[in-house]
Amino acid sequence: MHPPALWDWESGQRVILASMERPENVAWLEEYHISPDGERVAVLASLEEGGFTALVNGEAWENPFEKAWCPRFSPDGRFTAIVQQDGMWTLAVDGEAWEESFDFMWSTQFAPEGEAIAACIQSGGEYGLCIDGVTWETLYENASQCVLSADGKASAAVVQLAQLKPADIEAFKKGVYGVAVNGQSWDANFMNCWTPAFDAKGEHVAAQVRLNLYDYSIAVDGKTWNEIYGCVWEPRFNPATGKVVAPVRLNGRWGLAQDGQIIWEPRFGQCWQQIFSPDGKNIAAIVAPDFGKFTVAVNGKAWGVTFPVVTDLVICREGATVAALGCVDNADWQVLVNGRAWAGVWDMAWKPVISQVGGHVAAKVSKGKRQTIVVDGRAFAREFDQVFDPTFSPDGKKLLIRGIDKGSVVRIVADVAQA
Amino acid sequence: MGIADRLIEDVGLRGGVSKLTPEQIQKTVNAVISGETGAKLKAYAETCMRCGLCAQACHFSQSHPDDPSYTPAAKVQATMGVLLKTGGKVSPEFIYGMAQLAYTECNLCRRCVHYCPIGIDTGYIMSTVRRICHKLGVTPQYIQDTAHSHSATFNQMWVKDDEWTDTLMWQEDEAREEFPGLRIPLDKEGADIYYSVIAPEPKFRTQLIYQAAAIMHAAGVDWTMPSEPGWDNSDMCMFTGDFEMMGRLKRKHFESAQKLKVKRIVMGECGHAFRSVYDMGNRWVAWKMYPVPVIHSIEFFWELMKQGKIKLAKKYPGPVTVHDPCNVVRGRGHHEKLRELVRFLVDGPIIETASNREHNICCTAGGGVINCGPPFKNVRLDGSKAKAEELRATGVKTIVAPCHNCHGGLEDTVHRYKLDMHIKFLGDIIYECMEKPS
Numbered sequence A: 001m002h003p004p005a006l007w008d009w010e011s012g013q014r015v016i017l018a019s020m021e022r023p024e025n026v027a028w029l030e031e032y033h034i035s036p037d038g039e040r041v042a043v044l045a046s047l048e049e050g051g052f053t054a055l056v057n058g059e060a061w062e063n064p065f066e067k068a069w070c071p072r073f074s075p076d077g078r079f080t081a082i083v084q085q086d087g088m089w090t091l092a093v094d095g096e097a098w099e100e101s102f103d104f105m106w107s108t109q110f111a112p113e114g115e116a117i118a119a120c121i122q123s124g125g126e127y128g129l130c131i132d133g134v135t136w137e138t139l140y141e142n143a144s145q146c147v148l149s150a151d152g153k154a155s156a157a158v159v160q161l162a163q164l165k166p167a168d169i170e171a172f173k174k175g176v177y178g179v180a181v182n183g184q185s186w187d188a189n190f191m192n193c194w195t196p197a198f199d200a201k202g203e204h205v206a207a208q209v210r211l212n213l214y215d216y217s218i219a220v221d222g223k224t225w226n227e228i229y230g231c232v233w234e235p236r237f238n239p240a241t242g243k244v245v246a247p248v249r250l251n252g253r254w255g256l257a258q259d260g261q262i263i264w265e266p267r268f269g270q271c272w273q274q275i276f277s278p279d280g281k282n283i284a285a286i287v288a289p290d291f292g293k294f295t296v297a298v299n300g301k302a303w304g305v306t307f308p309v310v311t312d313l314v315i316c317r318e319g320a321t322v323a324a325l326g327c328v329d330n331a332d333w334q335v336l337v338n339g340r341a342w343a344g345v346w347d348m349a350w351k352p353v354i355s356q357v358g359g360h361v362a363a364k365v366s367k368g369k370r371q372t373i374v375v376d377g378r379a380f381a382r383e384f385d386q387v388f389d390p391t392f393s394p395d396g397k398k399l400l401i402r403g404i405d406k407g408s409v410v411r412i413v414a415d416v417a418q419a
Numbered sequence B: 001m002g003i004a005d006r007l008i009e010d011v012g013l014r015g016g017v018s019k020l021t022p023e024q025i026q027k028t029v030n031a032v033i034s035g036e037t038g039a040k041l042k043a044y045a046e047t048c049m050r051c052g053l054c055a056q057a058c059h060f061s062q063s064h065p066d067d068p069s070y071t072p073a074a075k076v077q078a079t080m081g082v083l084l085k086t087g088g089k090v091s092p093e094f095i096y097g098m099a100q101l102a103y104t105e106c107n108l109c110r111r112c113v114h115y116c117p118i119g120i121d122t123g124y125i126m127s128t129v130r131r132i133c134h135k136l137g138v139t140p141q142y143i144q145d146t147a148h149s150h151s152a153t154f155n156q157m158w159v160k161d162d163e164w165t166d167t168l169m170w171q172e173d174e175a176r177e178e179f180p181g182l183r184i185p186l187d188k189e190g191a192d193i194y195y196s197v198i199a200p201e202p203k204f205r206t207q208l209i210y211q212a213a214a215i216m217h218a219a220g221v222d223w224t225m226p227s228e229p230g231w232d233n234s235d236m237c238m239f240t241g242d243f244e245m246m247g248r249l250k251r252k253h254f255e256s257a258q259k260l261k262v263k264r265i266v267m268g269e270c271g272h273a274f275r276s277v278y279d280m281g282n283r284w285v286a287w288k289m290y291p292v293p294v295i296h297s298i299e300f301f302w303e304l305m306k307q308g309k310i311k312l313a314k315k316y317p318g319p320v321t322v323h324d325p326c327n328v329v330r331g332r333g334h335h336e337k338l339r340e341l342v343r344f345l346v347d348g349p350i351i352e353t354a355s356n357r358e359h360n361i362c363c364t365a366g367g368g369v370i371n372c373g374p375p376f377k378n379v380r381l382d383g384s385k386a387k388a389e390e391l392r393a394t395g396v397k398t399i400v401a402p403c404h405n406c407h408g409g410l411e412d413t414v415h416r417y418k419l420d421m422h423i424k425f426l427g428d429i430i431y432e433c434m435e436k437p438s
Helices: A169-174 B011-017 B022-036 B039-047 B059-063 B072-086 B092-104 B111-115 B122-136 B141-153 B161-178 B200-204 B206-219 B243-259 B272-285 B297-306 B335-345 B374-383 B385-394 B404-416 B426-433
Strands: A012-017 A026-034 A041-047 A052-056 A067-073 A079-085 A088-093 A104-110 A117-123 A126-131 A142-148 A155-160 A177-181 A192-198 A205-210 A216-220 A244-250 A253-258 A261-268 A270-276 A283-290 A293-298 A309-315 A322-328 A332-337 A361-367 A370-375 A398-405 A408-415 B193-196 B264-267 B294-296 B320-322 B398-400 B422-424
Touching: A026 A067, A041 A067, A052 A067, A052 A079, A067 A104, A067 B161, A079 A104, A088 A104, A088 A117, A104 A142, A104 B161, A117 A142, A117 B161, A126 A155, A142 A192, A142 B141, A155 A192, A169 B011, A169 B141, A177 A192, A177 A205, A205 A244, A216 A244, A244 A261, A244 A270, A253 A270, A253 A283, A261 A270, A261 A283, A270 A309, A283 A309, A293 A309, A293 A322, A322 A361, A332 A361, A370 A398, B011 B092, B011 B141, B022 B072, B022 B092, B022 B122, B039 B072, B039 B122, B059 B374, B059 B385, B072 B092, B072 B122, B092 B122, B092 B374, B111 B122, B141 B243, B141 B374, B161 B200, B161 B206, B193 B206, B193 B243, B200 B206, B206 B297, B206 B426, B243 B272, B264 B272, B264 B297, B272 B294, B294 B297, B297 B335, B297 B426, B320 B335, B335 B426, B374 B385, B374 B404, B385 B404, B404 B422, B422 B426
Parallel strands: A126 A142, B193 B264, B264 B294, B320 B398, B398 B422
Antiparallel strands: A012 A408, A026 A041, A041 A052, A067 A079, A079 A088, A104 A117, A117 A126, A142 A155, A155 A177, A192 A205, A205 A216, A244 A253, A253 A261, A270 A283, A283 A293, A309 A322, A322 A332, A361 A370, A398 A408
């Protein structure tokens, strides 16, 4: 692990990559990615002689591959790409390919609080997950929507349990879908399953299920709630209590249910993307109090400010700060914090981040061809060709800004009070 | 004559009605009518004067001139009219006929709205009838299978996640033979354009992906395609009446674009999907308009033309005729942009069909009718006789039709009525005629 506490928080700027020129042996460079700590910048490169490599801080991986895609940094700063060698696909981590290879691989996943890396795989027409190079023992007719537990020690996906003949609508209605956890499917099968989610300890899994064409519910470890609904959205575990909360639709209106009991009355035109504060005491969700008017509700109470679209909801550790984005026509974006819209209007905005201490909020924004960071409502003094999501220091006093400008990649640590 | 005289066996319809009881029918009918409809349906039901003007509007009616049961007013009376009059006290066999009529003898094309003196939207009424059929579990087999695919894979043709990306990479490889350096950028955050397609493209019309990539490359567009579900903008659940799944599909589609922070979605040459993204699916979710602007290919190619980003090495030999897809012409008003674009691309005049622009006759495939599959193919083609006659009268060899379902339907119509015509997407013509960067 390489937690933020160990990063360089010395105020000032460092150039991470002075030149972004395309090397002579490279036909084209793809999009740049930067490690969470801002120390490494990487880009996939198509080579003139054929094949692909990655350039990390300007240095090519030792061995090229036939193809490479899905470039991503892990939370601890390892650069990964799904690569093809001899016609087979695997994952390369800092240039080292896993020994196992597959007919196809996609959707790289990282454990939020661990070191595990996983990806969906297809091998011989069977589907499953591969975690740190180890494949599920049981593979399935199909597997999708894979997810890792917070520590990465458990994995889950929606799986298809039997083959369907073409247009066999009766077999479909009997239910051939389930959830597999660590490769083992639940005993129960359903018409549909969606969005499996782990609890904080990685011991339980909840998912949306459709019991027949009309009845929706939530299943936890394969056991369905007693209550059925006209529709449901993604369930999430309360990190403190382990209870499962999901948006549910009754009589055409949306609310929240917890373990099958209504906790937010169904009075919204929409309700989704609920999140908890880590102490489990506060729930926030994106809601539509009226048709075409979206906002955020915290513990069931909707903010007064509404937008045609609200996205990117976040909540701080103690629940005292809740932030989201509102926009009109996907163009006029504003950052919303605790029910108030910041004054700045941007062409685009990215998911806000909240400091663990101090309740500061920052977000990446763009206007025209330039991007910058807004902090507590103020735009950072400098603009960039491209900037990445900001990160607060653990004490909330510093802000890490990673940007590309004038052909170089820079890492800036700014004092929040002066940013 | 009436629908009872022309019933066709279908696994989905027969299996569905075999499980129905009169009590269940009545309960479901009344639950939908009282819970999901309002003044609009009541006004339509009470104000139809039986003037008969809608008979001239409907291609099914025009194609069966001696059978008034195909007129929109008669179709409404034979379905929703009976449900309202009886309070839902109807037999399972009635539901069979009602479903067959609603799913296969009405394309929801809304041409009749233009002819009705008081603007009754038969398409809306038929959609509500379909909604009741869905809730009763009485839907044609093939379109129901498509709806199942949507629910399981978020695309309409059971395309698995790996097959999607693998197909994009395959088309990218093929295109690089012709255009060195061409990319189909996957998951490119912040791109100007998110290009979305419908599942028949990766399944069996892969040349359309190739052509789109070639056009994007030649025009220098900053674009991306997603590697994960959400890429299919289509929506047969809208047409089966499964509105919950329709909303789920639209949420997936738009959140896929929102996640990538793109400015706009450009959708391929599809008609019905446009109806879902700007009218029905988005609104079920409670978005008043689409949360990310969606530009149909007609408008996108028109923009490229206006900006001088499409340069032609030659023009396509005309004359041609233009088929106006209902959902992007009557639904969005793209008919003049379509013609401006065709005039730019074609050497020769546009020979219009007698009914054109917002009064265009439907291809008879739309509204999910073609998706009801082989059992109903003859119903569809019998109903396209009026369209065939208008096409034949143009005397041209080429039909420009910017919609997948229109293509499928018109290909069958051309074959059935021996029209000796061929059908082109705009992308076909642009790709064939554009200057190709080496």
